[in-house]
Amino acid sequence: MADLNAPATSDLRPSGGDRIARQDEPVWDIIELLFFAYRDFVSEPDDVLAKLSFGRAHHRVLHFVNRNPGMKVAELLDILKITKQSLGRVLKQLVDQGYVVQKEGANDRRQRLLYVTSKGETLAIKLAGLQTARVARALGELGPNGYEAARRFLTALIDSDNRDGVLRIIARADRARRQRS
Amino acid sequence: MADLNAPATSDLRPSGGDRIARQDEPVWDIIELLFFAYRDFVSEPDDVLAKLSFGRAHHRVLHFVNRNPGMKVAELLDILKITKQSLGRVLKQLVDQGYVVQKEGANDRRQRLLYVTSKGETLAIKLAGLQTARVARALGELGPNGYEAARRFLTALIDSDNRDGVLRIIARADRARRQRS
DNA sequence: GCATTTAGGTCAGCCATATTGACATATTTC
């Protein structure tokens, strides 16, 4: 096994081990690592989904509905940044096959609030489990501050004008989950 | 602006600020941050490409050919993990429009080695510049060890049976680049 | 109470990008 603690490109870097931004020089390694990491990150769920004749689009819908029970269709569209026609297709399949149900809003009866069924929750958790195993393994290879560093780096990559919204979505889902459990 | 240094879910975590792996509990935040971060990471290049009637597939081809001049078609297929039919379509468009050229291999004349033209290099660097600006901004928000931590985290996310290969590809491209410049 | 807005759904068609399978050509290797 290669020495993963030795920077692959250490000979390019100053002694501190940290990158000093060279103007005009792209950060090729981070760009490529993001590509490879994301490719592998979604590949295991993709395989599971393929056996159910589902795709990555179904995963995203199932994931966010599971995390935010009772979410409005409009909220989901905003998170996924796709059109309602695109959502409609995959959502219909998830509903028809019993992974997701829609309930009329109590206050506003125009709303079709989204919930996973127990079948849907089982699948959502199975898929999250695959990704969690990967992330946990990765964090395990890092030092004690790995989780915090990863979280901060990923957060900082998000569009700054969107970041607060994203963090709110995540925090809200965490809070709701904690209350249910 | 929200306090980005305060963990969004700090109330969930033990005092050290670091995550202690709770068995059976998915790392929802990292999973979702990866989704949002990657979505934004590719969005600016996507916009530029759309004006040229290109898509993300063209970006990936152009990127890796630019980084690895003289690369074989088979290598590219292996990196992208797509079929040659899928590659063929986008590669043909890049060649037809003068972004990429193919040269017969000197040793093995069956090979069609891939190179970017200066037009291709210009576009590749423009796209990498957008992503570099985002990464540099993100790293700038982190501490002095941010770059190293990000690199290690992303590396650790990659399939372990593939990681050495990926690191070799990146290191090789870096070495070749250094020699050219 | 009626007009407008909002939440959501749907039909039709188009495009990009991926797939499988079959087959073709040139070249290298054994």
Next chain:
DNA sequence: GAAATATGTCAATATGGCTGACCTAAATGC
């Protein structure tokens, strides 16, 4: 000379985006 290799191509199919148009039902505003 046969087999393997590198690459290209044709045809069909699937997924998941998109735009544009149009619809219903319910809430909201005056």
